[in-house]
Amino acid sequence: MAVDSDIVVTLDRQEEQNDVVPEEEAEPASSPAHHPTAPPDELFDISTTVDPSYIISLIRKLLPVNDTERIERCYVNTTENNGREKNETSLCEDGNTNLSMDEIKLMDTLDGVGEVSSQKGEDEESQQSLEHCGMSEREKTWEECGCILWDLAANKDHAEFMVQNLVLEVLSASLMVSKSARATVRLISAVTSLEISLGILGNLACHEVPGKLIASTNGLIGIIVDQLFLDDTPCLSEACRLLSLGLQGKECIAWAEALQSEHILGRLLWVAENTLSAQLIEKSAGLCLAILENQQEVMSILLPTLMKLGLPNLLISLLDFEISKLKWERAAERYPVLDLILRAIEALSVIDGYSQEVCSNKELLHLIRDLIELSDKDEVASSCVTAAVLTANIMSDAPEVASEIAQDLTFLQGLLEILPFASDDLEARSAVWSTIGRILALVQESKLSPSSLCQYVLVLVSKSDILEEDLLDHQVVDTNKEHESLTSTAQGINARTMALRRIIDILILWTSLREHHPESRLEAENCSDDSSIKKMLDYCRKYT
Secondary structure, X not given: OOOOOOOOOOOOOHHHOOOOOOOOOOOOOOOOOOOOOOXXXXXXXXXXXXXXXXXXXXXXXXXXHHHHHHHHHHHHHHHHHHOOOOOEEEOOOOOOOEEEXXXXXXXXXXXXXXOOOOOOOOOHXXXXXXXXXXXXXXXXXXXXXXXXXXXXXXXXXXXXXXXXXXXXXHHHHHHHHXXXXXXXXXXXXHHHHHHHHHHHHHHHOOOHHHHHHHHHOOOXXXXXXXXXXXXXXXXXXXXXXXXXXXXXXXXXXXXXXXXXXXXXXXXXXXXXXXXXXXXXXXXXXXXXXXXXXXXXXHHHHHHHHHHHOOHHHHHHHHHHHHHHHHXXXXXXXXXXXXXXXXXXXXXXXXXXXXXXXXXXXXXXXXXXXXXXXXXXXXXXXXXXXXXXXXXXXXXXXXXXXXXXXXXXXXXXXXXXXXXXXXXXXXXXXXXXXXXXXXXHHOOOHHHOXXXXXHHHHHHHHHOHHHHHHHHHHOHHHHXXXXXXXXXXXXXXXXXXXXHHHHHHHHHHHHHHHHHHOHHHHHHHHHHOOHHHHHHHHHHHHHHO
């Protein structure tokens, strides 16, 4: 079960709606009277109704104020001193970003270079007051423009146009400045700007070309990884989301190498273990899942250290917490969290060399049973299917587990109730049938008392409609794929056949008991009527 890398998060803030140019209504911005119209060969080649110059002006406004001034200074000094333009100039002295002169001219043409807020001759106190007011206003503008770009980056064409026009360099500089601002308390909204920058990068990373450019931008992955050491929940959530998308892309090795330090991976697990935010638990569990479902090379880089740091115990602890919450309250925002944690555990349970640590955990089996035995499964149906698949994996790796739950009729009933939820996933459906068959194979019906046997019959007949519907719905599909000789489908049919044969054996024995032992009539009457049993026997034989 893989995380969908095409999912894009966008902001839905009322205050941004006035700033976004609606795609249906937007028209190319008309040039001022004193500006000539650009020749056709210089028009932007972008398939969108949002004015490209508008997008670039938004990017331009994200430049940190000091970097904006340095762009102007570098441009002026270069042209005055040399009488010509150099091919490249430095955006900032510390080497954070390099912009070519052509790129600077393009951005300055669309949006004027910011002016210094203070003038010569002002005293120091007055200058500080003006700078404070100017910075606050700039922060507000920065946030508004950043949020619009966050939304626009959800569109592939917009995203590709943005990376062509320096948005990665600008965001990289912004992340570095925000880090410095947190240390010197120069920016009130430094944390907010970090969240927005990471959000924009996260949406860009959902698209192939921008995602590749993010990975190839010098130092950017390292800057993103550093954000794991923030103490702000929204920023950490966006950082985990961005790292997950990076690991799911074609440049996943570069992202894995940036994360491989024990110090960094330890921080990731610490955040997941200590946060109370459902969103942050979801994103950190999603990052773990992105690692566990990745290609072998990525897992070989990250998994040994994660196992050393206690990843299995952490995931089981998180599962315990979520199931405890589920028993006391049904909160919709926690359902995806539960599902991601279970998927991460399920992914770990099939990795050679590491599965035993999961499959032999008694606490995990207890938690899975609690989930599958829930009476109302509709809201957590996906999690229940994952739990059933995980149970099948555990039984394959630790066969003795089946004997522990073979006598648990509530668990058997819960498995039967999960079948409709797994109908669209052939592998999951096969896993559910396999688990049912393994449990029933351990039932020694000939040694059971009439009352015990009656309980098994009661559970099976009470879910007769579910079984019949599942068999009927998949009859044509199974037959066609069986002719195609698909291994996974053949295994699913074998698992189903094994389970149906065990059901037939139990029902035949019960029918015989009723016919030859009249003294068991009481149990028979309390169990089920003959017609229901006969109907179930008929269709089980048919599909066997």
